[in-house]
Amino acid sequence: MGQIVYLKKCDIFRIKNMLRDQNDTIAAIATPLGEAGISVIRVSGVRAIEITDSVFKGKASLRGALSHSIHFGRIADPIAGLIDEVLVSVFKKPHSYTGEDVVEISCHGSHYVTAKILETVIGKGARMADPGEFTQRAFLRGKLDLMQAEAVADLIHSKTALAHRASIEQLNGSLSISIHAIRQKLIDLCSLLELELDFAEEGIELTDHKRVESFFDETITDLEILINSYKYGRIIRDGVKAVLAGAPNVGKSSLLNILLKQNRAIVSDVPGTTRDVIEEAILIEGIAFRLADTAGLRKTSDLVEQEGVRRSRNQISGADLVLLLIDSSEIITADGLDIILDVVQRFSDKVLIVLNKVDIMHPEFSLNSFEACERISISCISGQGIDLLTKKMMQQVISNCDPTSSSVQIQSERHRDLLKKTLTSVIAARSTLLENLSGEFIAVDLRAALNYLGDIIGITTPEDVLHNIFSKFCIGK
Numbered sequence: 071m072g073q074i075v076y077l078k079k080c081d082i083f084r085i086k087n088m089l090r091d092q093n094d095t096i097a098a099i100a101t102p103l104g105e106a107g108i109s110v111i112r113v114s115g116v117r118a119i120e121i122t123d124s125v126f127k128g129k130a131s132l133r134g135a136l137s138h139s140i141h142f143g144r145i146a147d148p149i150a151g152l153i154d155e156v157l158v159s160v161f162k163k164p165h166s167y168t169g170e171d172v173v174e175i176s177c178h179g180s181h182y183v184t185a186k187i188l189e190t191v192i193g194k195g196a197r198m199a200d201p202g203e204f205t206q207r208a209f210l211r212g213k214l215d216l217m218q219a220e221a222v223a224d225l226i227h228s229k230t231a232l233a234h235r236a237s238i239e240q241l242n243g244s245l246s247i248s249i250h251a252i253r254q255k256l257i258d259l260c261s262l263l264e265l266e267l268d269f270a271e272e273g274i275e276l277t278d279h280k281r282v283e284s285f286f287d288e289t290i291t292d293l294e295i296l297i298n299s300y301k302y303g304r305i306i307r308d309g310v311k312a313v314l315a316g317a318p319n320v321g322k323s324s325l326l327n328i329l330l331k332q333n334r335a336i337v338s339d340v341p342g343t344t345r346d347v348i349e350e351a352i353l354i355e356g357i358a359f360r361l362a363d364t365a366g367l368r369k370t371s372d373l374v375e376q377e378g379v380r381r382s383r384n385q386i387s388g389a390d391l392v393l394l395l396i397d398s399s400e401i402i403t404a405d406g407l408d409i410i411l412d413v414v415q416r417f418s419d420k421v422l423i424v425l426n427k428v429d430i431m432h433p434e435f436s437l438n439s440f441e442a443c444e445r446i447s448i449s450c451i452s453g454q455g456i457d458l459l460t461k462k463m464m465q466q467v468i469s470n471c472d473p474t475s476s477s478v479q480i481q482s483e484r485h486r487d488l489l490k491k492t493l494t495s496v497i498a499a500r501s502t503l504l505e506n507l508s509g510e511f512i513a514v515d516l517r518a519a520l521n522y523l524g525d526i527i528g529i530t531t532p533e534d535v536l537h538n539i540f541s542k543f544c545i546g547k
């Protein structure tokens with residue numbers, strides 16, 4: 071019977087890392103550097119308690135401390151003398167964040183004191199932790215799977231309630247459960263097909279062709295739902311980049327200010343006022359919209375303005391949503407029409423046409439050439455249509471991604487890409503089945519699919535990918 075290689079790879083990887091780290095104790099400052107009420111220095115590893123005890127003077131030695139206990143005392147250095155009065159929290163393996171012995175030293179939040187305590191601990195034999203190394207150890211010791219570890223980074227960086235909830239759900243394992251469920255089904259089928267190969271010569275069939283086919287259909291649907299959830303997941307995590315574009319003087323900066331409810335950008339009736347990109351964020355129904363006010367689009371001989379126009383075009387290309395403003399107080403010129411046509415034709419799927427200045431709309435204003443485009447009328451002076459505009463912005467963004475289609479959302483490009491590869495392999499396995507080829511060929515694709523899923527949760531993830539993931543964490547996490 072064929073060997074299931076992914077399990078072996080995983081064991082070798084874990085054992086290698088365990089051995090490498092076994093005698094290593096790491097330390098780092100876990101709080102931002104600066105002046106604060108308190109700062110925390112975190113120490114983890116086999117010598118964490120011993121090293122901290124060697125610089126700590128309290129009522130009793132930390133060596134006899136119970137897990138999850140807190141101790142008051144002083145940290146001193148032979149040369150500098152007393153550094154600070156501290157509280158030391160002791161967490162004994164395996165009931166700690168990393169799964170190792172962990173000590174957290176809470177000191178007064180001075181830059182000098184915090185750095186000095188870290189230096190003293192390092193001087194006693196701890197090593198400065200790499201970015202994300204505490205979480206990496208938690209992963210290697212099986213406290214978290216890779217998806218959960220990645221959720222820790224997302225949680226730290228989450229800026230909105232929706233992003234926070236999504237990362238908490240991922241940390242709690244809801245996404246891991248979905249991936250494990252698909253993976254387990256594939257493992258069962260893979261084992262069955264491999265077993266069947268052993269009986270092939272006797273003509274015994276263990277699998278029911280129809281059942282396997284419907285299993286593939288179900289798995290393909292499950293994978294497609296997860297992959298599609300990325301569109302909304304990405305919006306939750308990164309927000310939406312919305313660019314305010316249009317000819318000079320149409321009211322882009324006025325719209326930015328009214329959406330922000332503050333006078334952020336200079337507004338004037340001189341065309342070409344805004345030369346550079348001005349970025350600010352607002353929340354609409356819990357989603358962060360990163361608004362970019364841009365220089366007006368027009369042909370110009372002014373070199374600085376030319377650069378502004380070039381930047382505006384770059385912003386439009388990279389946007390998720392383009393609010394294309396048109397001044398309705400004037401009849402559109404031929405040049406103005408060219409600019410509008412150009413943006414609408416190239417970015418039709420993300421353009422929302424905004425007719426501004428409807429409070430002084432020209433009686434002969436018309437926009438017949440754009441009948442097909444969705445448009446909305448506003449006035450930045452009277453405030454008319456602004457609420458409706460924010461609703462439309464939200465609708466436009468979620469029109470491509472149904473937030474209700476999946477209870478969990480994929481938020482990482484890495485997960486999305488691996489799920490796509492898994493889907494391709496499962497589709498290939500299904501075609502092989504429909505072509506009535508040997509189960510051996512199906513098993514090859516299934517094993518590839520299993521490896522991709524294993525990469526997501528960290529069972530078969532190559533070391534360089536792991537390094538890349540954890541290096542994006544901050545030091546001390």
Ligand SMILES: Nc1nc2c(ncn2[C@@H]2O[C@H](COP(=O)(O)OP(=O)(O)OP(=O)(O)O)[C@@H](O)[C@H]2O)c(=O)[nH]1
Nearest residue numbers: 318319320321322323324338342343344366427450
């Ligand atoms: N009546 C009226 N005037 C407006 C409206 N919106 C903007 N304006 C005026 O139009 C002029 C240009 O507004 P801005 O917001 O600076 O226009 P802009 O598109 O940022 O212009 P540039 O930065 O030069 O490209 C200013 O005098 C605004 O007060 C509106 O809805 N109604």
Ligand SMILES: [Mg+2]
Nearest residue numbers: 322323343344
């Ligand atoms: Mg402007």
